[in-house]
Amino acid sequence: MRIRPVGRHALLLDCDNPGQVEAWRAELWRRRDDGELTAAEIVPAAATVLLDGVPDPATTAARIAGWTPGPTATTAAVRHVEVPVAYDGEDLPAVARHWGVDVPEVVRRLADTTFRVAFCGFAPGFAYLTGLPERWAVPRLPSPRPRVPAGSVALAGPYAGIYPTASPGGWLLVGRTGLTLFDVHADPPATLTPGTRVRLATA
Amino acid sequence: MIEVLRAGPATTVQDLGRPGYAHLGVPRSGALDPAALALANRLVGNPPTAAGLEITLTGCTLRPTRAVTVALTGADADVRVGRRPGDVGRPLSVPAGAVLRIGPPRAGLRSWLAVDGGIAVEPVLGSRATDTLSGLGPPPVRDGDRLPIGPWPGHPAPVDWTVVPAVPDQLRLTLRPGPRDDWFTADALDRLLRTPYTISPVGDRVGARLLGAPLPRAVAGELPSEGVVLGAVQVPADGQPLVFLADHPTTGGYPVIGVVDDVTGLAQARPGTTVTFHGPQR
Numbered sequence: 001m002r003i004r005p006v007g008r009h010a011l012l013l014d015c016d017n018p019g020q021v022e023a024w025r026a027e028l029w030r031r032r033d034d035g036e037l038t039a040a041e042i043v044p045a046a047a048t049v050l051l052d053g054v055p056d057p058a059t060t061a062a063r064i065a066g067w068t069p070g071p072t073a074t075t076a077a078v079r080h081v082e083v084p085v086a087y088d089g090e091d092l093p094a095v096a097r098h099w100g101v102d103v104p105e106v107v108r109r110l111a112d113t114t115f116r117v118a119f120c121g122f123a124p125g126f127a128y129l130t131g132l133p134e135r136w137a138v139p140r141l142p143s144p145r146p147r148v149p150a151g152s153v154a155l156a157g158p159y160a161g162i163y164p165t166a167s168p169g170g171w172l173l174v175g176r177t178g179l180t181l182f183d184v185h186a187d188p189p190a191t192l193t194p195g196t197r198v199r200l201a202t203a
Numbered sequence: 204m205i206e207v208l209r210a211g212p213a214t215t216v217q218d219l220g221r222p223g224y225a226h227l228g229v230p231r232s233g234a235l236d237p238a239a240l241a242l243a244n245r246l247v248g249n250p251p252t253a254a255g256l257e258i259t260l261t262g263c264t265l266r267p268t269r270a271v272t273v274a275l276t277g278a279d280a281d282v283r284v285g286r287r288p289g290d291v292g293r294p295l296s297v298p299a300g301a302v303l304r305i306g307p308p309r310a311g312l313r314s315w316l317a318v319d320g321g322i323a324v325e326p327v328l329g330s331r332a333t334d335t336l337s338g339l340g341p342p343p344v345r346d347g348d349r350l351p352i353g354p355w356p357g358h359p360a361p362v363d364w365t366v367v368p369a370v371p372d373q374l375r376l377t378l379r380p381g382p383r384d385d386w387f388t389a390d391a392l393d394r395l396l397r398t399p400y401t402i403s404p405v406g407d408r409v410g411a412r413l414l415g416a417p418l419p420r421a422v423a424g425e426l427p428s429e430g431v432v433l434g435a436v437q438v439p440a441d442g443q444p445l446v447f448l449a450d451h452p453t454t455g456g457y458p459v460i461g462v463v464d465d466v467t468g469l470a471q472a473r474p475g476t477t478v479t480f481h482g483p484q485r
Contacts, residue, residue, distance in 0.1 A: 041223065045428050189229070
């Protein structure tokens with residue numbers, strides 16, 4: 001892991017692998033909760049963790065360099081969410097071709113995988129779910145659809161994701177869910193927060 | 204209540220935004236110049252967290268249904284209460300039913316209007332700011348809107364006059380390299396720091412787009428999405444830099460060559476304005 005300065009009040013932890021991102025994300029959130037770290041935002045992403053709103057980044061960077069992320073949270077502390085999915089997405093045949101299997105096998109593999117929310121981005125409550133093997137990565141559509149309905153379950157690269165609201169999108173559609181993924185009156189407002197374990201169960 | 208007689212094309216409700224939710228994909232949003240909004244709030248006796256209006260380029264026309272004290276900060280503009288002219292940077296009394304006209308800025312782009320009691324639309328995740336990227340918060344202000352006003356906050360602090368800051372012809376921004384300056388050729392950072400750029404007409408609350416010497420990449424391919432900050436200078440495939448403002452996305456997939464210390468000057472930079480970047484050591 002390497003720490004890069006970002007402007008006057010932020011740091012970027014450039015991690016070696018996604019497992020390290022999750023370990024640092026959990027460690028930094030825990031240290032902030034315990035009052036050992038001040039940061040307005042701790043934002044995990046594909047290969048990095050951003051700390052923003054850090055009063056003294058140089059001192060904080062030196063302290064972080066002396067920390068070792070502990071084992072990721074115990075099972076009891078991890079949130080689990082089961083998302084009921086109707087597997088009727090129009091790109092299922094395309095995913096089946098990429099994987100060299102038939103459509104029922106695609107559905108079986110997705111429904112059998114325990115995903116983890118690696119990070120959120122793109123839109124409020126849009127979670128990037130990891131758990132599929134890297135060799136099953138699929139390309140995005142060559143040109144995005146102008147409108148993907150809310151609740152669409154989709155794949156792109158090594159990730160699965162669910163569109164919280166209708167938006168343009170280039171991910172391959174495999175199904176849909178009626179689960180609310182972002183509710184401004186809920187705490188937290190996102191159903192799928194970083195670290196959450198997720199099953200995309202057959203509805 | 205404030206009736207909106209003429210909203211102008213890009214008037215939004217803004218406060219200090221909704222920080223703390225970036226890990227859920229929620230942008231910070233908030234006034235492009237938070238200090239200017241805070242000053243307007245202080246002039247009318249509001250707490251700094253009160254919501255006001257951010258008015259862009261063409262001004263707007265409002266009519267309060269109760270007597271209010273308002274204050275306009277940011278760009279200098281013609282302000283009238285009925286036929287009576289008023290001043291920017293000074294509290295103004297607007298009788299119930301009188302028409303408050305805010306003209307287009309004489310220089311710069313944006314003004315912030317505070318009303319005693321604040322604009323009291325429903326907060327979303329602790330903020331009343333319109334986020335033009337994600338759609339959180341109230342929709343942009345439109346003709347015919349009726350905006351609720353909060354309860355009278357009491358008498359303001361005894362400050363009744365402030366200086367309207369001049370808008371410079373040339374904007375000088377302090378830039379700190381990184382976190383991804385190593386994705387660019389050695390020449391790229393040099394170009395950014397030594398050649399002037401101009402503000403593109405295609406700019407909004409998400410970011411200020413710049414036109415000038417393209418910044419060539421040393422590393423090809425896609426950067427895995429990573430968290431970005433206010434003031435990040437992102438460089439898309441065409442090599443023309445974009446400086447992220449308040450409604451910036453929480454993560455981005457283009458490399459950030461450097462971060463600008465203070466973006467508030469960009470809130471007033473009209474298209475065509477010259478921008479130069481300087482390292483923090485000078």
